Amino acid sequence: MTTRGQCLCGAHRFRLEGDLVFMHHCHCGFCQKSHGTATGTVVGIDPDRIHWEARGDEIVYRASNSSERISCAHCGSPLSVFGEGMPLFIPTGLLEGDFGNRAEFHIFVAAKAPWIDIEDDLPTFDHFPTGIDAPIQPSRESVDPPTGVRGSCLCGDIRYVVEGPELTARNCHCIRCQRARGAAHASNLIVETAYYRWTAGEDSIRRYKVPEARHFTQSFCGRCGACVPTVDQSRGIAIIPMGGLDDAPATRPQEHIWVNAKAIWHDIHDALPQHPEGPPNGKPKSKTPSPKTP
Secondary structure (H helix, E strand, C coil), X not given: CEEEEECCCCCCEEEEECCCEEEEEECCHHHHHHHCCCCEEEEEECHHHEEEEECCCEEEEEEECCEEEEEECXXXXXXXXXXXXXXXXXXXXXXXXXXXXXXXCEECHHHCCXXXXXXXXXXXXXXXXXXXXXXCCCCCCCCCCCCCEEEECCCCCCEEEECCCEEEEEEECCHHHHHXXXXXXXXXXXXXXXXXXXXXXXXXXXXXXXXXXXXXXXXXXXXXXXXXXXXXXXXXXXXXXXXXXXXXXXXXCCEEECHHHCCCCCCCCCCCCECCCCCCCCCCCCCCCCCCCC
């Protein structure tokens, strides 16, 4: 069996030959920050069975003593995770079509994001599945004082804070979000730029704008590859990957958009509204208090 995949920009294209194994949802803090989502959904393969048809520059980040994460240095898409004694794990959001596998279980549920619930019937494990003896690495915590809802990249070089009302949060299933995050969908919190600020590392941000897109830009850390917010001054909003948040936001995802592009291997189990394409109401309405009339 041959399965093909690529990153958002296409600098990395590959094919996987043979059976894929151990597809699962990982809720660890490393996956949340790397993908910018609630979970990293990955599938395993023997490292000798991945064949690169194009291979661009990479960001290689050793997230722990036993694992290594590789991302595209041009667009930030997560490409692989390798841990000692494990298969090579490929983010399923990069893969094309129906490759036949479905997620088998959830791991590291003890670190689950507070803004989601697990609503499927798959087995759950607080850490690794039973029978896997591997060291558990703690998630990194924010070093900034708690002045609002804080967030950061995987390595901690880039940090930011939301200090005001949140407009909305959405799960986007478009193919760009799947490839950018390497996941089933992006989960984004949207706030006005007036209530958002960087607290460290803004100079370390790399950005990739899809050439044919009006707005779609992926922002990521140049050291660890983790997804970080995109500040769009033209629209007055900051688009924040919710997996990067260190504190629980007041707003949970409110809807699913671009469901007509949903990954074949992913099922939506919650009761949130689903929209075939973009949000029906367009840009979220401001929650900035209106000035009082004298």
